[in-house]
Amino acid sequence: MMDIGKILDLFKSELVVINVGSHTFASALEKQGYTAVQVDWVPPAGGDKKLQEILKIMGGLH
Amino acid sequence: MAIYVKIEKNRYIDSLQTLFTTALLNDHEGIEIGYVNMANTAFKEVLRKEEMLLPEIEALSDADFVMVARCTSQKLFDEAVAAINKDAFSVSTDRSGTSFRTIQEAKAGHPEANICTIAVPGEYVLEEVVKALDAGLHCVVFSNNVPLEDERKMKELAVEKGLLCMGPDCGVANINGAALVLASINNRGPFGICGASGTGIQHVAAILHECETGISQAIGTGGNDLKEPVGGLMMQLGISALEADPDTKYIILISRKPADSVLEVLLKKIGSCKKPVVVFFMGCDKALIEKHGGIFASNLDDCAEKALNLIGKTFSLDTEQEIRALAGKIAEGVNPKQKYLRGLYTGGTYMDEAMRTMEPVLGPVWSNAPLKSQFKLENSSVSKENTCVDYGEEEFTKGRPHPAIDPSVRRPAILKEAGDPEVAVILLDFILTPPGHMEPVGYVLDDIKTAMDMAKAEGRKLVFIGTILGTDADLQNKKEQSEKLQEAGVVVCKTNHTASRLATEIIKILKERA
Amino acid sequence: MTIEERITKANEKVMEIFLTGRPVWTDVRPAIEVVPGMRKNLILHPGPPIDKDHIVFPLRNSISGAAVHEKLADTVEEAWRMVLAGEIEIAPAQNYQCSCAAAMVMSASMPVIVVEDKTSGGKGFSTPHPGSNPKVLRWGLYDAEVEQDLRVFRDEYCPYLGEAVRTSGGMDIINILSKTAGMGDENHNRQPAGSMCLALTLAPYLLDCNAPRKAVKDFLANDRFFLNPLMAASGSICASAKQVKESTVMVGMGGNGEDFGIQVSGTGNAWYISEAPYILGTFLKPNYTVDDLLRYMGDSCVTEVYGFGGMCAIAGPAYMRLTGSTFEEAISRTEKAHSVSLGEHTFAPVPWNKYKGMPVGIDIRKVVGFNVLPISHGGSGLKTGGQAGAGSAQLPMDCFKKALLGMAEELQIV
Numbered sequence: 001m002m003d004i005g006k007i008l009d010l011f012k013s014e015l016v017v018i019n020v021g022s023h024t025f026a027s028a029l030e031k032q033g034y035t036a037v038q039v040d041w042v043p044p045a046g047g048d049k050k051l052q053e054i055l056k057i058m059g060g061l062h
Numbered sequence: 063m064a065i066y067v068k069i070e071k072n073r074y075i076d077s078l079q080t081l082f083t084t085a086l087l088n089d090h091e092g093i094e095i096g097y098v099n100m101a102n103t104a105f106k107e108v109l110r111k112e113e114m115l116l117p118e119i120e121a122l123s124d125a126d127f128v129m130v131a132r133c134t135s136q137k138l139f140d141e142a143v144a145a146i147n148k149d150a151f152s153v154s155t156d157r158s159g160t161s162f163r164t165i166q167e168a169k170a171g172h173p174e175a176n177i178c179t180i181a182v183p184g185e186y187v188l189e190e191v192v193k194a195l196d197a198g199l200h201c202v203v204f205s206n207n208v209p210l211e212d213e214r215k216m217k218e219l220a221v222e223k224g225l226l227c228m229g230p231d232c233g234v235a236n237i238n239g240a241a242l243v244l245a246s247i248n249n250r251g252p253f254g255i256c257g258a259s260g261t262g263i264q265h266v267a268a269i270l271h272e273c274e275t276g277i278s279q280a281i282g283t284g285g286n287d288l289k290e291p292v293g294g295l296m297m298q299l300g301i302s303a304l305e306a307d308p309d310t311k312y313i314i315l316i317s318r319k320p321a322d323s324v325l326e327v328l329l330k331k332i333g334s335c336k337k338p339v340v341v342f343f344m345g346c347d348k349a350l351i352e353k354h355g356g357i358f359a360s361n362l363d364d365c366a367e368k369a370l371n372l373i374g375k376t377f378s379l380d381t382e383q384e385i386r387a388l389a390g391k392i393a394e395g396v397n398p399k400q401k402y403l404r405g406l407y408t409g410g411t412y413m414d415e416a417m418r419t420m421e422p423v424l425g426p427v428w429s430n431a432p433l434k435s436q437f438k439l440e441n442s443s444v445s446k447e448n449t450c451v452d453y454g455e456e457e458f459t460k461g462r463p464h465p466a467i468d469p470s471v472r473r474p475a476i477l478k479e480a481g482d483p484e485v486a487v488i489l490l491d492f493i494l495t496p497p498g499h500m501e502p503v504g505y506v507l508d509d510i511k512t513a514m515d516m517a518k519a520e521g522r523k524l525v526f527i528g529t530i531l532g533t534d535a536d537l538q539n540k541k542e543q544s545e546k547l548q549e550a551g552v553v554v555c556k557t558n559h560t561a562s563r564l565a566t567e568i569i570k571i572l573k574e575r576a
Numbered sequence: 577m578t579i580e581e582r583i584t585k586a587n588e589k590v591m592e593i594f595l596t597g598r599p600v601w602t603d604v605r606p607a608i609e610v611v612p613g614m615r616k617n618l619i620l621h622p623g624p625p626i627d628k629d630h631i632v633f634p635l636r637n638s639i640s641g642a643a644v645h646e647k648l649a650d651t652v653e654e655a656w657r658m659v660l661a662g663e664i665e666i667a668p669a670q671n672y673q674c675s676c677a678a679a680m681v682m683s684a685s686m687p688v689i690v691v692e693d694k695t696s697g698g699k700g701f702s703t704p705h706p707g708s709n710p711k712v713l714r715w716g717l718y719d720a721e722v723e724q725d726l727r728v729f730r731d732e733y734c735p736y737l738g739e740a741v742r743t744s745g746g747m748d749i750i751n752i753l754s755k756t757a758g759m760g761d762e763n764h765n766r767q768p769a770g771s772m773c774l775a776l777t778l779a780p781y782l783l784d785c786n787a788p789r790k791a792v793k794d795f796l797a798n799d800r801f802f803l804n805p806l807m808a809a810s811g812s813i814c815a816s817a818k819q820v821k822e823s824t825v826m827v828g829m830g831g832n833g834e835d836f837g838i839q840v841s842g843t844g845n846a847w848y849i850s851e852a853p854y855i856l857g858t859f860l861k862p863n864y865t866v867d868d869l870l871r872y873m874g875d876s877c878v879t880e881v882y883g884f885g886g887m888c889a890i891a892g893p894a895y896m897r898l899t900g901s902t903f904e905e906a907i908s909r910t911e912k913a914h915s916v917s918l919g920e921h922t923f924a925p926v927p928w929n930k931y932k933g934m935p936v937g938i939d940i941r942k943v944v945g946f947n948v949l950p951i952s953h954g955g956s957g958l959k960t961g962g963q964a965g966a967g968s969a970q971l972p973m974d975c976f977k978k979a980l981l982g983m984a985e986e987l988q989i990v
Contacts, residue, residue: 003224007303010200010226011279013176015238018168018199020190021181024467025204025243028496031537032247034240037172038161041182041190042947046125047102051944051977054984059580060587060824060941062166062193125947125973163915163946 063094065114066139068129069101069122080127081463083146085470087131090145092138096131098146100124104460165190169197179242180229181205187230188212195219195227203229203284204243210291213284217295226303227296229284233260236267236280243282244466244495247535251276253369254304256297257316258283261411262342262362264493264531265558266314268540269366271533273375278310279303288320294328301331301339312338312372315356316365319345329354340368362415363559380560389567392553393575397522400486401572403565404479405450406472408465409531409558412491413452416562423566424448424573430455445479448569450489466493469505476506480513480524486572487525487565488513491558494532494540503530503543510550525568526552529561579987586823587939590841591919593816594825594882594937598694599809601747604704604738606730608684611701613672616684617648619659620669622676622875623830624837624847628660632833632870634679634716634961639666641718642683645726652718668837670828671845673815674701675807675875679716679833679957686726687734691749691808693816700811702804704729704737707795716961733795736787737778744781747774749809750923752802757924762892763806764876764885765953765966770802803876810882818844824983825918826881826938829971831872833957838975840940842983850974855956857899857967869964870957877952883921883936886951886968887913890929899953899968909951910935916942916950940983943976 016035019026026036044061045051055061080098087096095112099105101122109115109130119128129146133139162168169175178194180187184207194201201220208230220227228235234245234257241247246264248271255277257263267277281304283296297315304310313335320328320343332339333354341356342365351358357372359365367377380388403420407413410431417427426434428449430442442451442458453465453472465471479485492502499505510526517524528547532540547554555561577585608614619642621635631639636656643655643664658664669676676682680703688701706712706729713722741747752773759769775796782792795801814827820841828839836852839845852871859865879885889896889909896906907929914920917935925931938950949970956964984990 002221002299002302004299004303004306006198006224007200007226007299008306010176011238011303011307011309013238014174015177015240016172016175017240017242018165018172018175018178018194020165020178020194021204024497025179025181029240029242031496032240035172037168037175039165039168040161040163043124043183043186044945044947045977045980046123046944046947046973048124048977051980054980054989055941055945057579057989058583058824058941058980058984058987059578060583060939061945062164161911163948167915 063132063134065116066131066133066136067116067119068143069118070127071122071125081468084462085468086146087129087142088470090138090142092134093142094132094134096129096133096142098129101126101128108460165193165197165199169199176200177202177237179204184208184230188216191216191227192219195223195225198223198225200226201228202232202235202242202282203227204232205229206231210286210289213286213292217287217292221295221299226281226299228282231284231286232282234263234280235282236277238279241496244464244493244497245280246494246532247496247537248280248533249274249276249535250278252278252309252311252373253314254278254307254310254312255280255314255316256283256300256304257281257314258285258287258297259316259318259411261409261531262316265362266316266366266369268531268533269363269377269557270369271535273370273377275370275373275375278307288317288324288328290321290323294320294324297328298331301335305335305337310337312340312369314340314365314369316342316362317344319343329356332356338372340365340372361559363557379556385560385563386567389564389571392525393568393571395523396486396525396572398576399483400522401569401576402448402484403487403489403569404445404485405489405562405565406475406479407450407452407489407491408454408469408472408493409491410452410454412529412531412558413450415558416489417450419559419562420448420566423570430457443478445482451475466495466498466502469499469502473506473509476509477513480517483520483522485524487527487568489561489565490526490528492528492530492532492543494530494536494538494543496537498538500538502538503546507546507550510552514551527555527561527565528552529555529558531558579989582822583824586820586842587825587918589820590817590823590825590827591937593696593698593820594813595919595921596695597813599691599700599749599812600694601689601691601741601749601805601808603690603742604687604734605690606685607674607682607688607701610688610690611672611674611682614684615665616646617663618665618667618684619643620672620674620676620682621666621832622669622678622680622873623832623852624835624849625668626666626832627834630834632873633959634870634957635681635833635873637716637718637961638679638681638713641713641722642681642686644718645723646683646685668830668847669875670811670830670839670878673699673811675811675830675878676703677705677803677807677876678714678874678955678963679961680714680874685730687730687738689805689808691805691812693812696813696816698812698814698816700808700813700815702808702811704734704795705798705800705804707798708800710963715957715963729795732788733791736782736785736791739785740778740781740787743785744778747777747805749805752777754923758927760892760894762885762888762895762953763802764879765898765955766892766895767802767806768799770806771799774802774805803879806882806884807876807878810878813882814878817841822987824940826940829877829881829952830875833870833873836872836972836975838971838979840979840983843979843986846982848975848979848982850972850978853969853972855954855965855967855969857965859965860963864958864964868958870959872952872954872969873957874954877954880950880952881938883917883934885953887917887936888926888934889951889953891924891926891934893928895953898966901968912948913950915946916948940976940979944973944980947973949973949976
């Protein structure tokens with residue numbers, strides 16, 4: 001049996017959204033009167049694959 | 063006409079933002095064609111094809127930002143760039159609170175946050191979803207191009223933690239009354255929807271809204287959930303949640319036909335569900351659904367109708383006779399040379415539904431995503447005979463946002479199709495959603511009027527048929543959008559199915575008359 | 577332990593040095609007496625190592641001028657020939673626990689501020705600020721008049737300054753920063769409150785040691801006075817931080833008018849270099865243009881390394897206008913700095929920023945990973961010598977990418 005307690009909690013709670021990526025979705029929620037917290041996501045290391053691999057080992061991105 | 067470029071090294075602008083801005087740039091005076099993007103490989107390819115890949119752009123890295131356009135003068139280009147920087151990239155001061163770099167940081171700053179919407183490139187999705195789930199957040203993942211094994215991993219983790227992971231490729235979700243990603247704003251009511259098709263969910267929810275009932279929750283699972291590798295993990299979780307949710311009295315499931323193994327699991331779940339379940343699994347056997355206690359629906363309209371029947375309501379659609387009568391009336395005065403229809407869609411599900419309606423009567427329909435592969439258009443911008451084009455397909459959205467957000471990709475097609483003397487009917491769909499274009503109809507209204515006038519001057523009668531996916535609660539307001547279409551002489555149909563039936567009948571009449 | 581755990585542990589050590597450090601200005605002495613490794617024929621310069629063939633004019637002039645000042649050569653021309661011949665050595669000041677603001681250089685007889693971190697024992701050095709006269713070696717200007725001023729500064733002012741500091745028992749830098757919190761200093765380009773507080777505290781001791789009246793008027797009454805003690809304070813902290821291996825915290829940075837370089841705790845005095853940015857904002861004269869500007873020059877951004885200047889832009893919002901920016905941008909500049917930093921100074925909360933502290937300890941992993949570049953405030957120099965203006969500059973990403981690769985090599989990941 002799947003544990004659905006947290007989903008039912010969500011259904012009862014006031015929605016507060018963390019939006020990762022484009023502002024578009026955050027502003028759309030704000031237009032509807034909801035709180036949207038924006039995460040200005042960028043590709044790690046500007047998309048540089050070698051540095052991304054290094055960062056995976058060196059960590060620290062939180 | 064020369065190519066002008068504005069480069070900013072190490073400035074990252076998110077893709078949806080650059081895409082939105084591309085649309086803005088192209089609306090500026092003097093710009094023939096312009097692009098705004100990060101200088102990544104895919105974008106460089108786009109520019110190469112357009113013969114706009116200047117050496118200085120080629121030399122840039124993924125982390126650099128480019129605005130480039132073929133433009134009549136440096137002055138007009140500079141003005142456009144300045145205007146865009148002012149309109150689109152200035153820091154908005156009215157946003158609630160400050161922004162954050164990471165999900166963990168945002169959650170620490172807002173411990174009350176409970177759900178996370180994610181729109182990042184596919185290869186980064188798993189990492190972000192894991193962060194969100196670890197932070198105890200339910201997820202809505204809009205991103206597509208996520209490997210199925212990544213989807214499986216994130217959904218297994220979500221199930222383990224008892225959290226929703228809607229998507230990847232989740233276009234529509236309504237939670238607690240909020241329209242998330244590209245959903246419409248709907249009334250709340252007793253119906254809980256769980257579906258793999260965004261347009262499908264939005265369509266059914268909009269009809270429920272129009273009939274003065276509504277939805278408790280709409281859980282979008284993403285288009286791949288019911289495929290074998292993912293195993294319908296989210297639909298199973300969604301059904302369990304809706305079954306236990308006291309505000310949900312009835313459950314609606316919407317998807318293309320699930321993989322056999324997944325279907326088996328879901329049918330078991332439907333069979334044991336204590337609440338009535340309306341099931342529209344496109345192409346799925348009626349007897350099979352009914353054997354497991356589900357209420358079978360044969361298409362999206364029928365799905366809404368079966369749901370409404372549960373609360374003693376019905377959605378009155380035009381009957382076949384009414385459609386035929388209307389078609390006959392519309393066909394009057396159409397020039398004998400006009401014999402084809404052209405469907406210009408922003409929603410792929412809608413185009414699919416339309417072609418399934420047309421083909422049994424009219425024969426093959428050409429398309430960029432045809433029902434049968436031999437009818438694939440060689441060039442999506444060159445229609446032949448009866449043609450439907452989905453402007454939400456990757457070939458059009460690569461480097462641009464979904465046409466619901468940026469309708470500019472479809473716009474040129476209207477006048478182009480209208481100029482073809484063999485065209486009688488043009489079908490258009492419009493999608494309403496909070497992040498979408500605020501005037502989707504107004505955006506093309508002048509083109510529609512011009513097209514009609516042009517045809518009239520040449521002794522033709524051009525028939526425009528439109529449908530609007532959305533509700534009166536949407537910020538764009540369905541009623542207002544619909545009235546604008548009607549005032550311009552567009553035939554507005556209640557649903558996409560009706561619109562495609564009407565178009566089919568008109569073409570059939572014209573064919574018979576010839 | 578995983579590599580990440582090892583880095584975390586090392587970074588915690590460095591952050592303890594940064595956050596519990598108690599730098600105190602204890603003395604003023606000739607560089608040769610106090611700077612470890614200082615030699616008679618060595619001249620220390622700002623920023624990363626210099627390619628002598630491409631040195632910018634003001635810095636060449638400062639180095640040559642300092643050589644004449646030290647009587648190593650009779651003329652600046654002769655001095656430069658000796659530099660090219662290797663008879664006069666030059667080296668980055670930050671490799672010697674020193675820092676040189678703008679185009680300033682440090683030579684053997686020059687008096688230097690000695691700051692000692694009472695917690696970790698590290699020492700840092702910087703020449704005192706030369707006062708408000710625009711014609712100074714600090715901006716790459718040198719002639720007989722400047723030489724005369726350098727001598728007065730060395731022989732008739734600094735000995736008294738040193739005596740005053742010694743008899744005072746030391747000037748506690750953290751104390752001054754705490755007292756002046758909420759007075760609008762960001763402490764790189766704007767420090768009138770810190771300078772006044774410092775001068776006010778020192779004045780009685782200077783009077784007691786009978787410092788010449790002219791020296792007090794010319795040098796103590798100077799609203800940039802606090803910059804150099806703070807630079808030396810940063811040096812004292814970084815000297816200890818550089819002893820910690822495997823840490824990814826930035827412990828040094830500066831420009832030489834051509835190149836910009838950063839240093840990372842885990843690789844000590846190694847420099848990671850790229851083309852220096854321009855400091856843009858405001859020009860002192862309206863007819864100056866970007867074409868007149870040198871690229872970033874000076875070590876005064878060691879104040880950013882220690883959490884000031886652009887890192888705590890919101891602490892000094894008035895300065896934002898000089899960088900062509902706004903109050904809102906000051907908040908976001910500080911927030912960005914927070915997102916790439918590992919700690920926060922709590923001794924000087926900013927009242928108008930919800931009494932939040934100042935971010936400190938830039939983690940190069942976060943800079944590269946989040947693609948967020950810290951911003952340095954600073955004064956800009958003219959190609960011909962002299963100050964051009966003031967403003968801010970985004971630090972170059974290439975330095976951080978190279979530093980990350982350097983750390984990866986150090987950790988034997990690549």
